[in-house]
Amino acid sequence: MENEKVIIAGGGMAGLTLALFLKKAGIPVAVYEAYPEFKNSGLSFTIAPNGMQVLAELGLSTAIIKSGNIISAFEFKNAGGGRIARIRTGHGEQYGQPSVMISRYTLHKALYGAALAQGIAVNYGKKLIAINERGEMVTALFEDGTQVNGALLIGADGIHSATRQLIFPDAPKPAYVGFYGTGGILDIKDINNDETLNKGDLTLVYGNAGFFGYGFDKPDEILWWSSLEVPENEVKSFVTNNTDDQIRNRLLDLFADYHHPVKELVAKTKQFAQTISYQIAPLDGWHKGRVILIGDAGHALSTTSGQGASMAFEDAMFLAKLFKDNGIANYQQIFKLFEAERMPRLKKFFEAAKRGNSDKKVTGTFGLFIKEKMMAFFIGLFGEKGLKWQYSYKINWNK
Ligand SMILES: Cc1cc2nc3c(=O)[nH]c(=O)nc-3n(C[C@H](O)[C@H](O)[C@H](O)COP(=O)(O)OP(=O)(O)OC[C@H]3O[C@@H](n4cnc5c(N)ncnc54)[C@H](O)[C@@H]3O)c2cc1C
Numbered sequence: 001m002e003n004e005k006v007i008i009a010g011g012g013m014a015g016l017t018l019a020l021f022l023k024k025a026g027i028p029v030a031v032y033e034a035y036p037e038f039k040n041s042g043l044s045f046t047i048a049p050n051g052m053q054v055l056a057e058l059g060l061s062t063a064i065i066k067s068g069n070i071i072s073a074f075e076f077k078n079a080g081g082g083r084i085a086r087i088r089t090g091h092g093e094q095y096g097q098p099s100v101m102i103s104r105y106t107l108h109k110a111l112y113g114a115a116l117a118q119g120i121a122v123n124y125g126k127k128l129i130a131i132n133e134r135g136e137m138v139t140a141l142f143e144d145g146t147q148v149n150g151a152l153l154i155g156a157d158g159i160h161s162a163t164r165q166l167i168f169p170d171a172p173k174p175a176y177v178g179f180y181g182t183g184g185i186l187d188i189k190d191i192n193n194d195e196t197l198n199k200g201d202l203t204l205v206y207g208n209a210g211f212f213g214y215g216f217d218k219p220d221e222i223l224w225w226s227s228l229e230v231p232e233n234e235v236k237s238f239v240t241n242n243t244d245d246q247i248r249n250r251l252l253d254l255f256a257d258y259h260h261p262v263k264e265l266v267a268k269t270k271q272f273a274q275t276i277s278y279q280i281a282p283l284d285g286w287h288k289g290r291v292i293l294i295g296d297a298g299h300a301l302s303t304t305s306g307q308g309a310s311m312a313f314e315d316a317m318f319l320a321k322l323f324k325d326n327g328i329a330n331y332q333q334i335f336k337l338f339e340a341e342r343m344p345r346l347k348k349f350f351e352a353a354k355r356g357n358s359d360k361k362v363t364g365t366f367g368l369f370i371k372e373k374m375m376a377f378f379i380g381l382f383g384e385k386g387l388k389w390q391y392s393y394k395i396n397w398n399k
Contacts, residue, residue, distance in 0.1 A: 004028050006328065007140050007150035009128040010157035011035075014295030014312035016111040018154060019120045020058050021320030024397075027328060031115070032126035032140060032148065034157070038112055042104035043183055043225065043273050044217035046071060046202065048089075049391040051310025052097035054317045057397050060110055061097060067110070068102030069216040072200035076375060079207025081259030084372050085379035087387070089202070095391045101202065101217045103185075107309075128155075128162045131291060138290040152331055153291045154319070156312075159278055161297035167288040174278035176232045177302045179211075180239065181277055182247055183225030184269035191222065191261055191268065205262065206375070208368055209254040212262055224265040226251065227277070227303075239274050247272045277302050279353070282346040287335035294319060299346045305353040307390065315342060317395050324397075345393070352390075 006022055008015045011033030022029040047055070047064070055061045070092075076084040089099045115122055127143040131153060141147045155163025159174050191197075202215035214224040230238050242250075251266045282299040286292050295312035318341060322334040 004328065005030060005150040006323075007032065007138070007148055007153045009140060009153065009155050009163050010161075010295075010297070011038075011112070011122050011124075012108070012156065012158055012295070012312070013111070013309045014297075014316050015154075015156035016108075016115050016122070017054065017058070017313050018156060018294065018316035018320055019115055019122070020111070020118065021317050021397075022323065023115075023118045023120055024058075025320055025324035027320075027323055030121040030123065030148070030150075032123050032128065032142065034125075034127035034143075036125045038109075038122075038124065040105045041108070043185060044101055044103045044223040045309060046099055046101045046215075046306045047107070047313075048099050048307055048310045049092075049095035049097045050393045051307070051313045052100060053095075053394050054310075054313035056097055057317065057395075058114065060114060063110060064102060064107060065098065065100055067106045067218065068100040069218050070200060071099040071101050071202045071215060073198075073202070075198075075201045075203045076379060077203055077205045077259070078368075078372055079205060079209070079255075079258045084206065085376050087379060087384045089387065096394070099202075099391075101215055101223065103217050103221075128157060128166075131163070131166050133289045133291070151290065151328055155291060155293040155297045156295050156316075157297050159280060159296040159300040161293065163291065164283075164293055164297050167291050167293075168283065171283050172280065174280050174300065176235065177277035177279050177304075178229055178232075179227040179277040180230040180235050181225060181227050181275040181303065182251070182272050183223065184265070184272055185217070185221060185223050186265060186268055188216075188220045188222055191264055197222070197261065205258060206368070206371065207255075207258055208365065209258070212255060212258060214261070214265060222261075222265065224262075224269075225273075226255075228254070235276050239276060242272075242274065244270065244272050247274070275303070279350075281350055282343055286339055290331065292319070292335050292338065299350070301346075301349055302353045305349055307349055307353075311346065311349065314345075314393065314395065317397070318342060321395060321397055348389070 005028040008031045011031045019029050019031050092098045129143050130141040132139040138153045199216045205212040211227040217223045255262050279302040280300040286298040294315040301308045
């Protein structure tokens with residue numbers, strides 16, 4: 001059994017999805033997660049149609065759509081509320097699945113619940129600290145002094161991956177993208193004038209105080225977030241030295257001229273989530289010996305892309321499919337096939353995310369005027385077409 005078992009380090013988006021597909025393929029698998037127990041983490045995020053396709057193959061998409069909110073358009077606005085551009089984000093009829101905004105916790109719980117229902121062992125309190133490979137076996141060693149043997153180890157342990165540091169100690173560290181992020185979630189009842197808000201829109205606001213976004217993660221709940229440019233040497237103290245009141249006051253000051261509901265969203269938020277944006281460009285390769293990286297461990301896109309989780313889902317499904325079709329004994333060939341398919345797509349996303357980050361930078365009044373005109377032109381010309389390569393990607397499990 002040990003020389004057939006796949007060990008997954010990390011029980012997040014990629015790890016649980018991979019475990020579900022391996023189970024579907026009849027391959028023995030166990031997940032080892034650092035947190036002591038299943039935990040509520042993060043705000044809400046968007047799952048793009050390509051990510052929803054993966055969840056559909058697991059039979060989870062209907063429940064996810066029901067628990068979240070379908071996003072049918074990106075509305076680009078300036079601070080005053082004027083439209084810069086609008087694009088449809090791909091309806092179900094075009095791509096088979098819609099874009100869905102959902103609380104990260106709800107989605108994570110759905111994956112975890114499905115794993116438990118399938119009898120998959122998800123072991124908590126297992127922080128990977130070392131990997132030993134000997135003969136036909138790989139051993140994962142955990143901080144609590146325990147260890148486990150398996151045929152392969154998949155590092156699905158996120159952007160600060162221990163697996164990556166263990167197999168590629170010289171790989172680049174996560175790079176600061178230049179933004180401090182903050183956000184919150186409110187009940188729609190807390191917002192005045194809610195009939196002016198379109199529940200199918202994800203609104204992206206570009207103004208001189210910084211970027212601000214908002215949208216519904218379920219019909220009665222609204223998520224907002226903002227990205228502010230902060231120098232790297234200040235960003236950590238920025239996060240630790242802020243009380244909720246201080247964050248609220250600073251943002252109210254900054255966004256004083258922004259249209260409704262921006263100020264109200266900030267004013268009514270009681271608890272502010274804070275993040276520092278990091279990214280990891282796709283490494284030159286993701287595997288070494290019996291170990292391979294998937295999801296953020298191998299390529300963390302900045303949050304601008306709105307595709308990080310969907311990339312983790314695609315990685316998981318594609319790797320599991322290769323194991324199903326070729327058998328895990330052929331792991332060397334499988335790892336190469338995985339990289340050959342996934343690397344070009346990830347590199348393309350990385351380039352697209354770079355452009356998205358530069359749009360979020362503050363430019364001064366004249367720069368902003370030019371930026372708005374450029375955005376209106378390019379989004380009008382390429383916006384919807386530009387999403388096609390992202391959204392139409394589909395892995396066929398049975399072929
Ligand atoms: C603010 C923000 C907004 C975002 N918005 C979007 C969005 O709109 N759309 C989108 O698609 N993506 C978005 N993302 C990105 C998305 O969250 C990630 O790309 C996705 O979660 C990656 O999945 P993963 O499984 O690779 O990593 P994670 O989901 O981070 O899971 C990694 C898991 O590994 C565990 N772990 C870590 N170290 C160890 C260890 N040593 N041993 C064992 N376990 C370990 C962690 O505890 C965690 O559970 C956003 C991210 C952020 C921060």
